[in-house]
Amino acid sequence: MKQRVARMLKAVLRVIGHVLQLALFFAVLAMSWTGATYLTEALYVYTGRPSWDYFADLFNVILGFVFCILFFMVMGLFFRRKEMILLTTIIDAIRRIAKGDFSVKLEYPNRRGDFNKQIVDSINEMAGALGQMEMMRQDFISNVSHEIQSPLTSIGGFARALRNPALPAEQREHYLDIIESESRRLSQMSDNLLKLSSLETDRASMDTRRIRLDRQLKSVILATEPQWLGKGIQVTLEADETEVEAVEDLLGQVWMNLLHNSIKFTPAGGEIAFKLSAGKDFATVTVADTGIGIGQQDLLHIFERFYKADKSRNRAVGGSGLGLSIVKKIAEIHRGEISVHSVPGQGTRFTVRIPYNWK
Template sequence: MKKLPWKKPTKTVTLIFTVSIFAVMLFIMTVQGLSMYFYMKFRYQIEAPLPQFWRPIPLLIIASSITGTLLATLVNRITLKPINQLIQAVNQLAEGDFHVRIHLDLTEDFIKLSDSFNRMAQELENTELLRSDFINNFSHEFKTPIVSMRGFAKLLKNQNLSESERAEYLDVIIRESGRLTQLASNVLNLSKIEKLSILTDMETFHLSEEIRLSVLLLENKWQMKELDLIFDIDELDYHGNKDLLNQVWINLIDNAIKFSSPKGKIVIKLHRQKDFIKFCIMDNGCGMSQATLDHIFDRFYQGDSSHTTEGNGLGLTVVNKIVKLHNGRLEVNSDEGFGSAFSVYLP
């Protein structure tokens, strides 16, 4: 945290004080001289010469300059110093130095100003860290499939490859190109959803049926892992954006399948509770640590730092945004090694 230096008074401030003091002193001396002249003339009938007001002007200029400089310095230290500190701090923020902090404790208002500025600087610093992490993860997610495709494309130039090897390498290229396409689609989808502030295309639809259709869309995935799906679903209708909410169900179910162990169990529940509808999906997979839970909705964040797990860290960011657009909330409970539970509450 950098300490801001004290700034000397500006020439403009010093000049204003000097001219003001000079004008006041000249006015006082003029009034005093004229008063004495007329007093002597009319009270004692003495013909005295008019005072020569120009004679003390050089002395007044010197005295005004000294006094003006001293007053400007004093005012700058007491009154203008915190303002100068704030200006310098704002300039440092504009230059990208988000570590700057100020401590103005002259009055309660200055203390509040310091706290507000420091909170703003802290938020900007956090945003810069998130931006840096976003770029690093984004670069990694795009670079990995491209490098893989390039490597296998080079191997395909080998004339001695067998047909099975050639087919295997082509499958890898197809799979990685699909992964790249999916990543680009997810980024565009996230960008589109994050720009939304008001929901459109609202309709009343059969929510229970949409959840069942989402499970059917992922049938190949959960059948390959031989998962046991347990349903506890009430037949409910809901008024909202059906297409956006389908992304919620598909992302959450897909995550549960992805992190479940083979022959594991997934429980899907849907019930009305007082003034809201609760959708809950629970798995008995690997679970998440507290560090992962703290960042689970960040863009491109993956609990698996090695990036070996399938996915790109955008699904839950999209889910959370869609749920908030419906004035709902998303809760996560997880025990590392025992599984996770995601609950969506829709009003």
């Protein structure tokens, strides 16, 4: 209904525009004819008026048309000059953008429906989007360099310490454990970066099928049983029988990452609760824990790559800050969404909504 009304309004505005253009033409023609009449009357004072009024009126009409044509020619040259200036400005802006200057900002009068205004707005929007992408790229490179440099520094430092022949065997084993742990962290970071890169590819090439979501959640919980039992954490599952069309391995990665996060940040004796409910168009999965929680400021950035709400604690448990970025990307690939609610000291609840159909 709204689209039909919008189309009708556009049609009405188009008709009004044509009527105004036609009215302008006749107005200019009338003024030109009037001007020609005054001019010929002034000339007749010196040359005498023709004996036939028909010739006088015909001359006025011809001269009026000439004035009208001259008027539109002059206006055309004026507007063409303005169009050329605008075109030159646009070309210069595109060249600057091609060279990496995304600070381009073109100015143009705010005229609704003007095609040139749309072009200028599109270029400004493109420059802004490219500028944001460039900032994200630089931040990404900076974060990767920082995250890689830290374990490499640890590995290098402890490797040099191992050269000491007088180093006690117990301390030597401790240093080797640290080197092995940092190497695993580097390997995990590399795998996560590759996974994020692969998720950017065409989703149409991914293999999807109907899966029982309740069974998948149960399998993930059982697969991680040694971790949560080792900390004395109680994990519960409340699930309706639900089928969704999805990439099974990717969707399993979502539940695995969320459960690992909850286990990491839930103290011994805590609880983690999974709940699966079937709605009209979406299956909703919540993962709630009684862990340390996340601050409100950190919640704004929790799904950004390499972001860590508690850097020292996250480093202690081997996190790279990529897990939740992967979770969010997988949810988006499935046309779903993820949200988080948390209160520091009381726990965190992640909510994932997945549509039943892939398309």
